[in-house]
Amino acid sequence: MTQSPLLSDGAGRLWAQGEQARFDAYAEAGDQVIVVDGAAGRAWVYDAVENTARLYEFDAAREGSAARASGETEPALGPPATGSPAPQPPTPDRVADMLAAAARFMTVEVTGESVVAGRDAYLLTMTPAAADTALGSIQAAIDGLTFVPLRVDVTARGAAEPTLSFGFERVSYAAVDDDVFAFSPPAGAEVERQTIDPDGSGHGAKTEEGDAVDEPGASDDDGAGDEPGAGGDRGEGVEPSRDEIRLEARRALLDLEQAAALVDFELSAAEGYTARAFRWAYVFDGGLPLDAAGSPLFSEVMGAMGGRAGVTGGDSPSETGAAGSAAAGPGAVLLYGEGFGAIGLAQTRTTPELRETLGELPALFEPLPAGGSEARSLLTPLGGAVVWEQDGLTLVAFGIVPGQDLLEFVESVR
Known part of the structure; x- marks a missing residue:
């Protein structure tokens, strides 16, 4: 497997306007182009090294097809309709809200001024409060007029x-020509099309031939709206309040006993590990977190915000219907420690498809012994991840912590 250009040193160009974006990455590992059209519900990903282009179409694309059939034309490939609105930079109030949310985990202060990409910018330095994290600081150069991050x-x-640095050398806020967002695969490129059905109405993803692949937990019964705080009485198109979102998030926090009751496998956890205390567990099925009763959360919230959940209900987290062969059923994430010093432990049943995927991890994942079997690890100065199999499960330990801390944690998992 070739290394993604997005994971290597290099340069690139970014355009963003309204619901459209394009990113061209140029790196030693090869060039890559990503073009997203949110309004049309599609995204292109082109890899120049492999000469492959993948087109992902969401349900909005099917709606667009229906509109075209009724006479409202918009080409499937090529420039969208003109008149796209200019991008909206974050407002001072939004920036203040983000800083307030971050205050629990880090100190934030203005540490100077600079000129970045020809723009006057404030230097905002964020220092983690946790003493057991591998992260020292994050410094962002913020455009003094638009509040857009210019360098991090x-x-x-x-x-x-800096261990990691990325930013703009030149920036313009002028309107972008619509043809910038047009993309057609080069001649001879291998093209793969996939239709994603986020609302679950089509039961998962469809290939170009239209074969449906059911998502875990999908069913025809929507039981999420009856839960308190799920937003079932919200009018269509009305976005949820922050309090509603926070309430849903709190309901996803489980203890070990609650999490163990929601998965169809024996939950693995750290034993005899005292460096970081267990805090919370999360259980996911069909892409959404579950509450202690096994009901999916955020489905109504996401629908009101314009997105749609991949789960529409079900009597239990393990009820997957006619799930595709790659489905592993529910998964769990256990969290140890706090803030930027936390370690997460994700786990789910190992399937042949998942094992094959893990075997294709890029070469930057190095083998090491863990849990009585061989693991694959990616350890960097800013943290890392360790992936291994144990008792029929695939586990991933990850965190922005020193590598030795992560390895000691892995050794404690039983």
């Missing part, structure tokens, strides 16, 4: 220079 430097704890 991420420095590992104890390092003198």
Whole structure:
């Protein structure tokens, strides 16, 4: 498997306008183009090294097809309708809300001024409150007029220079020509099309031939709206309040006993590990978190915000209907520690398809022993992840923590 250009050093160009975006990445590992049209419900991903183009179409694309059939034409490929609105930068109130939310986990202060990409910018430095994290600081250069981040430097704890740095050399807020967002695969490119059905009405993803692949937990019964705070009485198109979103998020927090009752496998957890205390567990099925009763959360919230959930209900988290062969059923994530010093432990049943996917991990994942079997690890100065199989499960331990801390945690998982 070739390394993604997005994971290597390089340069690129980014355009964004309204619901459209295009990113061209140029790197030693190869070039890549990503074009997203949110209004049309489609996204192109082109890899120049493999000369492959993938077209992802969402339900909005089918609605657009219906509109075209009724006479409202818009080409499937090529420039969309003109008159796209200019991008809306974050407002001072939104920036203040984000800083307030981050205050629990880090200190945030303005540490200077600079000129980045020809624009006057404030230097905002964020320092984690956790003492057991591998992250030293994040410094963002914020455009003084538009509040758009122009450069971000991420420095590992104890390092003198940024470990990760990315930003703009030039920036313009002028309107973008619509043809910039047009994309047609080069001649000879292998094209793969996939239709994603986020609302679950078509039971999962469809290939170009139209064969449906059911998503885990999908059913014809919508039981989410009856739960308190699920927003079942909200009018169509009315976005949820922050309090409603926070309430849904709190309902997803489970203890170990509650999580164990929602999965169809024996839950693995850290034993004899004292460096970081267990905090919460989360159980997911069909892409959405479940509450303690096994009901999917956020389905109504996402629908009101314009997105749609991949789960519409079901009597139990393990009720997957005619699930596709790649479906592994419900999965769980356990959280140990707090803030940027936390370690997560994700787990789900191992399927042949999942094992094949893990075997294709890029070469930057190095093998190491863990849990009595061989693991694959990606350890960096800013944290990492370890993937391994144990007792029929695939587990992933991850965190923005020192590599040795992560390995000690893995050894404690039983």
